[in-house]
Amino acid sequence: MTGLFFWLKYGVWLYIIFSLSIENFIAQDRPNDGGSCIYLSWQGIEDTLIEGYVILRRTISDTTFKKIGFSGRLATNYEDNSVRDRERYIYLIAAQKQDSLYYHTMSNIVQSSPQFFHKGRLNILIGIIIFFLFLIVFMSQAKKGAKLFIRKIAGLDAVEEAVGRATEMGKPILYVPGLGDIDYPSTIASMNILGELAKKVAVYENPLIVVNCYSVVYTVAREVVKQAFISQGKIDKFNDDYIRYLTESQFGYAAAINGIILRERPATNFFIGPFFAESLLMAETGNQVGAVQIAGTDQVLQLPFFVTACDYTLLGEEVYAASAYLTKEPVLVASLKAQDAGKFLVLIILVLLTILSFLNINFVSILKAQ
Amino acid sequence: MKRILPLALCLIIGILMVCQFFIPHPVSTQFNSIINKWVVVLSAFALVLGIGNLTNHHAMTIKRRKPDWQYSLVTLLSMFLMAIIGLFFGIDEKSLYQKIYLNILTPLGATMFALLAYYMTSAAYRAFRARSLEAGLLLGAAFVVMIGFMPIGQFIHPQFPNFAEWLMRIPNMASQRGILLGVAFGSVATALKIILGIERSWLGGRE
Amino acid sequence: MKFFQSLTRIDRRLIYLILTVLVILPFFLKFHLPQNIMPQTKRLYDFIDGLVPQENKAALVSIDYTPQTMPECHPMAISILTHCFKKRIPIIGISFDPQAPGLAIEAFNTVVIRLNACATTKNDSIIYGRDYIYLGWKSGRIAALMEMGEKISNVFPRDYYNNNTDSLPLMQRIKNYRDISIAIILAAADYPQEWLMYAQARYGLKLGTGLTAVMAPKYYPFLQTGQLSGMMSGMKGAAEYENLLLKSGHTTETGKAETGMNSQTLVHLLIIMLIIIGNIGYFFLQQKKEH
Numbered sequence: 001m002t003g004l005f006f007w008l009k010y011g012v013w014l015y016i017i018f019s020l021s022i023e024n025f026i027a028q029d030r031p032n033d034g035g036s037c038i039y040l041s042w043q044g045i046e047d048t049l050i051e052g053y054v055i056l057r058r059t060i061s062d063t064t065f066k067k068i069g070f071s072g073r074l075a076t077n078y079e080d081n082s083v084r085d086r087e088r089y090i091y092l093i094a095a096q097k098q099d100s101l102y103y104h105t106m107s108n109i110v111q112s113s114p115q116f117f118h119k120g121r122l123n124i125l126i127g128i129i130i131f132f133l134f135l136i137v138f139m140s141q142a143k144k145g146a147k148l149f150i151r152k153i154a155g156l157d158a159v160e161e162a163v164g165r166a167t168e169m170g171k172p173i174l175y176v177p178g179l180g181d182i183d184y185p186s187t188i189a190s191m192n193i194l195g196e197l198a199k200k201v202a203v204y205e206n207p208l209i210v211v212n213c214y215s216v217v218y219t220v221a222r223e224v225v226k227q228a229f230i231s232q233g234k235i236d237k238f239n240d241d242y243i244r245y246l247t248e249s250q251f252g253y254a255a256a257i258n259g260i261i262l263r264e265r266p267a268t269n270f271f272i273g274p275f276f277a278e279s280l281l282m283a284e285t286g287n288q289v290g291a292v293q294i295a296g297t298d299q300v301l302q303l304p305f306f307v308t309a310c311d312y313t314l315l316g317e318e319v320y321a322a323s324a325y326l327t328k329e330p331v332l333v334a335s336l337k338a339q340d341a342g343k344f345l346v347l348i349i350l351v352l353l354t355i356l357s358f359l360n361i362n363f364v365s366i367l368k369a370q
Numbered sequence: 371m372k373r374i375l376p377l378a379l380c381l382i383i384g385i386l387m388v389c390q391f392f393i394p395h396p397v398s399t400q401f402n403s404i405i406n407k408w409v410v411v412l413s414a415f416a417l418v419l420g421i422g423n424l425t426n427h428h429a430m431t432i433k434r435r436k437p438d439w440q441y442s443l444v445t446l447l448s449m450f451l452m453a454i455i456g457l458f459f460g461i462d463e464k465s466l467y468q469k470i471y472l473n474i475l476t477p478l479g480a481t482m483f484a485l486l487a488y489y490m491t492s493a494a495y496r497a498f499r500a501r502s503l504e505a506g507l508l509l510g511a512a513f514v515v516m517i518g519f520m521p522i523g524q525f526i527h528p529q530f531p532n533f534a535e536w537l538m539r540i541p542n543m544a545s546q547r548g549i550l551l552g553v554a555f556g557s558v559a560t561a562l563k564i565i566l567g568i569e570r571s572w573l574g575g576r577e
Numbered sequence: 578m579k580f581f582q583s584l585t586r587i588d589r590r591l592i593y594l595i596l597t598v599l600v601i602l603p604f605f606l607k608f609h610l611p612q613n614i615m616p617q618t619k620r621l622y623d624f625i626d627g628l629v630p631q632e633n634k635a636a637l638v639s640i641d642y643t644p645q646t647m648p649e650c651h652p653m654a655i656s657i658l659t660h661c662f663k664k665r666i667p668i669i670g671i672s673f674d675p676q677a678p679g680l681a682i683e684a685f686n687t688v689v690i691r692l693n694a695c696a697t698t699k700n701d702s703i704i705y706g707r708d709y710i711y712l713g714w715k716s717g718r719i720a721a722l723m724e725m726g727e728k729i730s731n732v733f734p735r736d737y738y739n740n741n742t743d744s745l746p747l748m749q750r751i752k753n754y755r756d757i758s759i760a761i762i763l764a765a766a767d768y769p770q771e772w773l774m775y776a777q778a779r780y781g782l783k784l785g786t787g788l789t790a791v792m793a794p795k796y797y798p799f800l801q802t803g804q805l806s807g808m809m810s811g812m813k814g815a816a817e818y819e820n821l822l823l824k825s826g827h828t829t830e831t832g833k834a835e836t837g838m839n840s841q842t843l844v845h846l847l848i849i850m851l852i853i854i855g856n857i858g859y860f861f862l863q864q865k866k867e868h
Contacts, residue, residue, distance in 0.1 A: 072779030215420030245420030320556030
């Protein structure tokens with residue numbers, strides 16, 4: 001009887017231990033990826049003595065589980081990136097407590113596969129389509145001859161005056177397209193402004209100095225300026241020395257520009273593009289030699305420095321508006337209007353979502369992009 | 371043809387790269403990887419052009435003995451010396467290249483960075499004048515933040531540092547986010563305009 | 578009129594000269610400006626001060642700053658190491674930035690030499706392997722952070738001096754995050770973000786951080802939620818910690834952060850004075866023009 005009682009008690013304990021499992025242990029193909037990944041999730045155990053969770057795996061054809069990973073005691077998910085697509089797997093999770101494993105739980109059978117569309121980015125796609133539609137609407141209005149209004153941008157109005165000043169003084173114009181490589185949108189916008197400026201420089205026959213941080217930007221700037229001179233019929237006035245490659249080192253670039261400003265004494269400086277900590281170094285040196293300075297950047301942290309040291313500053317998106325503003329081409333102005341319409345729509349959505357959140361209705365997740 | 375080919379190439383690759391963003395399939399990521407490798411290769415070729423331009427410019431300055439030609443000599447000598455040392459003696463942790471980088475270039479960079487203190491002082495003195503209401507507000511905000519973040523700010527009023535921090539965290543952050551939103555739209559619009567061939571300044575403008 | 582005009586046109590060379598003098602002065606003339614201690618610095622200090630050596634846990638210090646940010650972050654490292662050693666809390670040092678190991682070794686050597694100069698017995702001394710170890714630099718931050726939750730020596734099988742990590746006396750009782758009382762990240766980049774995502778969120782590891790003044794505001798929300806147990810923000814934070822160590826008697830003098838803050842304070846005062854002088858001159862000139 002004693003023996004029976006002992007085995008009953010032992011059996012009950014065994015039953016309790018093995019019937020306890022980790023709840024909601026689910027294995028699924030990770031969504032919105034290129035395959036080769038299984039996402040595991042489970043409900044954590046409220047036990048501060050456990051060190052973490054051991055993850056084991058086997059294929060359908062294997063007989064034994066092999067350990068593939070370990071996750072912390074507060075973790076409730078794990079990503080297995082070592083799977084093969086279309087191979088079927090089973091997972092086992094167990095809680096580790098002082099080198100022993102407890103609460104073994106098996107998952108469903110799962111296989112990974114690549115997806116053709118990232119559903120988490122659907123909201124971005126919808127945004128691009130809406131913006132595209134705005135573009136089409138305003139462009140068709142522009143082609144029909146509708147007058148589209150843009151407000152005054154003082155920095156861009158001053159370009160003509162600045163070039164004229166340099167011509168009168170017989171001094172060069174310095175153009176700094178910033179410290180970004182060609183993949184920065186503001187560098188591209190800067191190249192657009194450089195193109196328009198180069199046309200005016202070609203007409204007035206000013207010396208121009210364009211200093212570049214990256215070699216790809218150097219080659220693009222060279223082509224832009226050369227094409228501008230060709231378009232004005234002044235290719236004989238184009239000088240290769242107008243466009244210079246300096247260095248990719250941030251402060252080396254700033255030091256070189258300071259040297260150019262102090263030696264060549266330009267009448268007008270343009271700082272348009274992405275700038276970082278070196279912005280004030282260049283702007284203040286230009287101020288010391290008495291140059292007229294027009295700056296523009298989309299790096300918000302540098303805007304205060306340009307505002308204090310330069311005569312005109314293009315704030316953020318005004319850099320992107322420059323091309324349309326300077327050429328006044330209806331199609332380009334239409335794109336500006338599309339930009340503004342897009343911003344207005346975003347403003348309405350933000351106000352609506354804010355009001356809804358006060359009523360405890362939360363749709364902020366629709367704006368999240370993965 | 372001279373303009374059609376670059377425009378067509380820009381359109382096709384631009385659309386493909388936009389589509390790539392929405393397609394997680396391995397074929398798409400491989401395409402992205404190949405394009406990125408091409409960018410690196412093109413940058414390497416462009417670097418040759420850039421170094422050629424730099425060398426040519428400074429060599430001409432030295433040859434014609436233009437004013438301050440000595441700085442051009444220093445520039446060319448430093449550039450070629452570092453290249454030779456790196457190429458022939460290695461760039462690992464204990465190499466001469468690393469020693470020069472850590473003991474000359476890094477302190478020079480730190481020196482340039484330190485100049486910011488001087489330039490900020492002179493810029494603040496010159497620019498922070500209460501010429502208008504907006505300039506006055508700018509001036510007031512600058513005062514509050516500077517004093518609030520100094521140790522003595524707390525002794526003017528115990529809540530001064532908290533107010534300065536609130537100013538940085540709320541109105542400042544709100545206006546930064548407003549500009550960032552505009553910049554984001556501007557970036558998207560510029561990219562779309564170039565992909566679709568609406569913006570052609572990079573080709574020398576419209577014919 | 579001329580006087581007010583001169584107030585608006587002070588020669589910048591004079592301004593630069595005064596600025597230079599004010600920056601250099603605190604290095605020669607030691608003085609103590611009263612510091613208000615920010616709550617986040619106090620929280621970090623109190624947490625470390627509350628640690629007891631009898632718990633048999635170590636502090637993990639991740640030194641991830643670069644020579645460019647040494648003025649802000651190096652005094653933080655010196656203060657944290659001093660505090661832990663004074664409390665006899667063992668330290669495990671690691672780095673995830675390739676430029677950091679040299680600075681980490683310098684920080685450890687500075688503190689250890691200074692404390693050992695006052696030690697009288699072997700027990701009082703700070704001995705490598707027993708009281709602290711430095712495991713060096715590791716790439717692949719995220720994988721390393723996750724793996725250290727299982728076993729630290731899996732990530733760093735050898736220390737910086739090429740000793741077998743498991744053979745070191747300290748590592749006989751320190752296996753993984755469960756044996757770490759707090760991890761303190763001293764960085765000039767976004768490294769604390771990953772510690773929060775992986776080490777804190779998954780393993781419940783207590784975190785503290787010392788960051789440059791520019792990076793610090795980004796982590797205020799984590800202080801509010803308690804995910805960070807404390808934070809030193811820039812050179813000011815480092816100076817505050819030095820003052821706390823001085824007040825509690827752990828040190829007899831403040832360090833380079835307070836000297837730097839004194840320079841910074843004097844420069845700020847100069848800027849404020851110059852702005853006031855410039856505006857006074859401008860105001861009176863405008864008045865005269867109107868008349």
